[in-house]
Amino acid sequence: xxxxxxxxxxxxxxxxxxxxxxxxxxxxxxxxxxxxxxxxxxxxxxxxxxxxxxxxxxxxxxxxxxxxxxxxxxxxxxxxxxxxxxxxxxxxxxxxxxxxxxxxxxxxxxxxxxxxxxxxxxxxxxxxxxxxxxxxxxxxxxxxxxxxxxxxxxxxxxxxxxxxxxxxxxxxxxxxxxxxxxxxxxxxxxxxxxxxxxxxxxxxxxxxxxxxxxxxxxxxxxxxxxxxxxxxxxxxxxxxxxxx
Numbered sequence: 001x002x003x004x005x006x007x008x009x010x011x012x013x014x015x016x017x018x019x020x021x022x023x024x025x026x027x028x029x030x031x032x033x034x035x036x037x038x039x040x041x042x043x044x045x046x047x048x049x050x051x052x053x054x055x056x057x058x059x060x061x062x063x064x065x066x067x068x069x070x071x072x073x074x075x076x077x078x079x080x081x082x083x084x085x086x087x088x089x090x091x092x093x094x095x096x097x098x099x100x101x102x103x104x105x106x107x108x109x110x111x112x113x114x115x116x117x118x119x120x121x122x123x124x125x126x127x128x129x130x131x132x133x134x135x136x137x138x139x140x141x142x143x144x145x146x147x148x149x150x151x152x153x154x155x156x157x158x159x160x161x162x163x164x165x166x167x168x169x170x171x172x173x174x175x176x177x178x179x180x181x182x183x184x185x186x187x188x189x190x191x192x193x194x195x196x197x198x199x200x201x202x203x204x205x206x207x208x209x210x211x212x213x214x215x216x217x218x219x220x221x222x223x224x225x226x227x228x229x230x231x232x233x234x235x236x237x238x239x240x241x242x243x244x
Contacts, residue, residue: 003186106219112143118205139230150180151190
C-alpha cells in the first residue's frame with residue numbers, strides 16, 4: 001500500500017496524490033493518471049474527464065526522467081551531428097585518365113591486333129560460315145591474334161554437346177588464352193573489366209548489352225558481324241580500317 005508514503009521511489013509525486021484522494025476514489029478504480037511524452041522529453045500529466053485528482057499534480061523535476069520506472073537504455077540519446085568546418089580541405093578521388101589516350105585516340109592500338117572474342121561472336125561466325133582469323137585479317141588488313149579468356153571458355157563448355165564446334169574453334173592453337181584471376185565466371189563483366197584496365201584490345205561481340213557497356217569506355221573499338229562479314233566500330237582512321 002502507498003497510503004503511508006509521500007512519494008514513490010522515483011520521486012514523481014504520484015503516491016502522495018493517490019493517498020490524498022481517499023479510499024473512495026481508489027474504490028472507484030481511479031488509477032494513476034496517464035503520462036504523455038511532450039516536447040523535449042518532459043512528461044505532461046493528462047487530466048481525465050472526471051478531473052481526477054481534484055488538485056493539480058506537480059510535474060516531475062528536471063532531474064527525474066519522463067518514465068521513471070523504465071530502463072535508461074531504452075532512452076538512448078540521438079547522435080549529435082558535427083558541424084562541418086568551411087575552412088577544412090575537402091578531399092575527393094578523381095579517376096586517373098589513361099596515358100595511352102589522346103582525347104579519344106588510342107595510341108596502344110596497332111598491328112598485330114589483339115581481339116577479345118565473346119561466346120556469341122564465335123557462334124554467329126559459325127552460323128555465317130566465316131573463318132575467324134582470316135575474316136579478322138580481311139577486316140583490318142593486318143595480323144590479328146584472337147584472345148579468349150577463361151570465363152568465355154567456361155561458358156562455351158557449359159553450352160554442352162550442341163556447341164562442340166565452337167569449343168573446337170576456341171581451342172585452336174592460334175588463339176591466345178588469357179587467365180582470369182577474379183571471382184565469378186560472368187564473361188561480360190570479365191571483358192569490361194579487362195578492357196578498362198588495358199586499352200590494347202578490340203572487343204569482338206554481337207551482344208547489344210555488351211556493346212552498350214563497351215561504348216562507354218573511351219578508346220576501345222568493337223568488332224561485329226554485318227552482311228556476312230566482320231566490321232569494326234570506333235576504329236581510328238589512321239590504321240586503315242574500312243568504313244561500311
